[in-house]
Amino acid sequence: MDESVRKSVLAAVPSLRAFAISLCGNVDRADDLVQETMVRALANIDSFQPGTNMSAWLFTILRNHFRSEYRKRRREVEDSDGHYADSLKSQPEQHGQVEFTEFRKALAQLPSDQREALILVGASGFSYEEAANICGCAVGTIKSRVNRARTRLAELLSIDGVNDFGPDEQTRAVLAGGE
Amino acid sequence: MESAASRKKSEAKPAKLGREVQARLGQQLRAMYDDVVNQGVPDRFADLVSRLDGTDKKDKH
Numbered sequence: 001m002d003e004s005v006r007k008s009v010l011a012a013v014p015s016l017r018a019f020a021i022s023l024c025g026n027v028d029r030a031d032d033l034v035q036e037t038m039v040r041a042l043a044n045i046d047s048f049q050p051g052t053n054m055s056a057w058l059f060t061i062l063r064n065h066f067r068s069e070y071r072k073r074r075r076e077v078e079d080s081d082g083h084y085a086d087s088l089k090s091q092p093e094q095h096g097q098v099e100f101t102e103f104r105k106a107l108a109q110l111p112s113d114q115r116e117a118l119i120l121v122g123a124s125g126f127s128y129e130e131a132a133n134i135c136g137c138a139v140g141t142i143k144s145r146v147n148r149a150r151t152r153l154a155e156l157l158s159i160d161g162v163n164d165f166g167p168d169e170q171t172r173a174v175l176a177g178g179e
Numbered sequence: 180m181e182s183a184a185s186r187k188k189s190e191a192k193p194a195k196l197g198r199e200v201q202a203r204l205g206q207q208l209r210a211m212y213d214d215v216v217n218q219g220v221p222d223r224f225a226d227l228v229s230r231l232d233g234t235d236k237k238d239k240h
Contacts, residue, residue, distance in 0.1 A: 001232045013224045018215035035227060042231045100211040107211075122205055123212035150196055150204055157207075159200050 001045065008054040009041065015055065015124055016062055022119045023066050025108055033069075037062040056126065060134045063116065070112075106156040110149050117145035118153075 016037065020030035041048075041061050048057055107115060113135070120131040121142065128146075132139045196204075 006228060006232060010220055010225065010228055013220045014216040014218065017218070017221075018212045021215055022212065031221070031223070034224065038224065038227055039231065042228070100207075100214060103207050103211050118208070119212070122208045147196075150201060153204055154196055154200050157204075159203060 001042070005045065005048070005050075005054075009038065009058070012055045012058045013038075016058055019059060019119060019124055020062060020066070022107065022123070023063075023112070023116060024070075025104070033062060033066055037065055040065065053130070056130050056134060059120070059124070059126075063134055103157070106153055109156060110152055114145045114149035114152070117142050118149035121146050122150075 013034065016034050017030060020033045020037075021027055024030050024033060037058060041058055048054065107118075110118070116135065117131060120126045120134060121128060126134065128139050128142050132142045135142065
């Protein structure tokens with residue numbers, strides 16, 4: 001394998017992991033997902049077009065693989081988002097992720113297509129066009145998913161734009177009240 | 180008497196988020212994401228690439 005290809009694959013790993021964790025809500029499962037993605041990608045490295053975005057290519061493979069696996073599991077496990085939420089609950093706090101627990105919980109309540117759109121655009125730094133390519137949908141669809149995701153998150157975290165939200169104080173109070 | 184402000188608020192379209200709210204959500208989202216990104220590349224992935232690459236350098240450090 002070309003050294004530059006090898007480097008760009010490895011360079012994408014941290015961000016692939018972050019994306020995978022956001023998708024499936026479980027670090028171990030996410031790392032398996034990243035591993036399976038890399039095995040697939042490297043087996044098909046010839047179909048990668050040099051000069052195009054390696055990261056976007058890998059994200060697409062990961063996302064499609066997750067979708068097909070997820071659908072399979074869904075049949076086995078029944079409820080998809082409930083399962084996701086449970087996997088968050090059962091997971092012990094890892095690596096200083098404690099401070100993001102509230103945020104992850106809120107994220108877990110979004111429909112999965114909104115969640116992935118929001119992450120790709122709002123955290124991974126892809127353009128709407130790139131995110132649309134990764135998800136295999138229209139740019140307008142991504143835009144509306146991102147908007148809906150933001151609106152719902154703001155509701156869940158009860159950010160109304162007037163109060164100064166000390167993220168943790170306030171979200172903790174909201175969540176404690178709701179459980 | 181209903182204040183103009185509260186009336187305005189209840190009429191506001193739910194889909195419109197202020198810039199400030201979006202900025203805050205964005206900050207939180209990136210902080211959560213970057214927390215994972217900053218963990219770098221775990222060994223298992225570096226090893227995996229070497230293995231799959233086949234170039235498995237004879238000097239396996």
